[in-house]
Amino acid sequence: MKRRIRRVMTIGIALMGIMMMTACGNIVDAENSSKVELINVSYDPTREFFESYNKIFTKHWKKISGQDATIIQSHGGSGKQALEVVNGLEADVVTLALEYDIDAIENEGMIDEGWIDEYDNDSSPYTSTIVFLVRKGNPKGIKDWDDLTEKNVGIITPNPKTSGGARWNYMAAWAYADEKYSGDEDKMKDFISKIYGNVLVLDSGARGATTSFVVNGQGDVLIAWENEAYLSMQDYPGEFEIVTPSVSILAQPSVAVVDSVARYKGTEKAAAEYINYLYSDEAQRIAADNYFRPSNEDVLKEYSDIFDLNVKMATINDFGGWKEVQKKHFSEGGIFDSIYS
Template sequence: MPGRTIGWLLGMAAIVAGAAACGGSADAGGGKVRLSLVAYSTPQAAYEEIIKEYRKTPEGKKVTFTKSFAASGEQSRAVASGLKADIVALSLEPDMTRLVDGGFVAPDWNTGPEKGMVTDSVVVLATRKGNPKNVRTWDDLTRPGVEVITPNPFTSGGARWNVMAAYGAKANKGADKATGTAYLHTLFKNVPVQDSSARKSLQTFSGGKGDVLLAYENEAIFAQQSKQPLDYTVPDSTLLIENPVAVTKNSANPEEARAFLKFLYGKKAQEIFVKNGYRPVTDGVPGAEKFPRPSGLFTIADLGGWKKVTSEFFNPKGGIMAEVEKSIGVSVEG
């Protein structure tokens, strides 16, 4: 749709402008290096704190940062269209794959011990304080009169995690495709608005819209830490969220970018992620024990992997979610 295309172009221009405005500038006379971090919206607070800690280290003293935060899909497309980035931190693997295919990220970005993933989380059901509508299961989301808030899966990585969590839970990890697909059609009839990112959906919910927010566990924890009147339930069957990070191939300062990437996997940065509600990807991080492990936890690999899932569910021309959106009058054309 032309209006949406124009909106995306304006949004990308805003991202570029935001990246230029954020963070410190390079000090050419002082031997400082400026790194550009392009990330999805949700972990902004964590990255702000991590950067402050990194700049206290010997490796980080000479480094300043520009920072850009927006929906994962928007960020991936922006980098592919020329937005400068030294480090990209995205919501889900397909957004990184776009950059690999475009020659912006090396194909071996995910060969390390953590497979390129810097944080984990799970999909949860967030409700108003006290859970007034007693929403505890996936079936409760499709009851008449229950409004569910989730972002648009054609712009938001968080939305895709939500969709696949709901589908996998109802489809017995993909074994019953018909039941899972029918559930998505019913679920999205209860979705009154689809924002462009997970953080915007949280803002919508915090503003009073909706009864339930499909969210990352860390988003629900962030909201509680921000004193928002919110409770959340971790369903017995839910999806493990895995968030990728990589250094770009065209980084002007690859050595410094790799040093920061290494810091992200260290104890200090992982502790900060935990404090912000993320599950760590390395062992021995204090606070990791507080996270419940759902009995029916599954991964995207259990559903066939992102390549298969993206083709089947998120192809704007005939994918399952394209049909779901079409049935409720939401456009997926950009």
């Protein structure tokens, strides 16, 4: 009996093994000379941009290397996306909302140190800023951050714990408070608490927040990326207005090659070129067409009728850089947590 059980166990294990084998059929292809596949893990509001960019990059890559490139996109909240890369999502390039998220991947040893200086402008080929999207006619008369603290205003913004964009939103408000209370932290905290006290829906990503505001009609004002706000205007003409606050923040989404993955898959050259080409004039124009501010000054000037170039913009370095900010505001027990307790 015992021996039979043992025999049967072996059969069982073999069976499981076969099942696993069939399930695990997709073994990663080694680099093939005529084809290359890149995985670009990105954050929420870049969908449309990369859709267009991938087209021109495929052409460009064919021209310079003769290979057919396939680019697979993945989008989601920036923090979540970074985490998935850390957990083994085999991204060749990451194009995320925050330097901090890419740092997190670097800390795992997957991205070589000094990535931030590898490409121009702190490795951010396009920038954006934070604006308000309000309903047609601006019924609540929202002009600046102060108006967001009024009792009867409903705010939509994503959760800074999970969304990179939301951290920019938060820091933009913080920058305004800093200006207003000239650095008096207690008052600034109070100000921020009032704003988040008015938040109706705290979605996990920027897209979720936009959906809540635009489609499901929640709230009076959406704090959003500039490009996201313009996209909503475009999709729902005549229903919304953009309000640019007096103080905002220069949001620098960062890009990097995930060196360990690219090495493992043998896609280093294509991945590097994928990022490099983001700085080309064509790519910069596509970025501008999708309402990202191009980092190329000349291209930016071509689009000066779209972008309000007069906003007073703080940068994250004014607050000590992302590492510092993350620790102070968003980590467990940070200022953001104290708002909700």
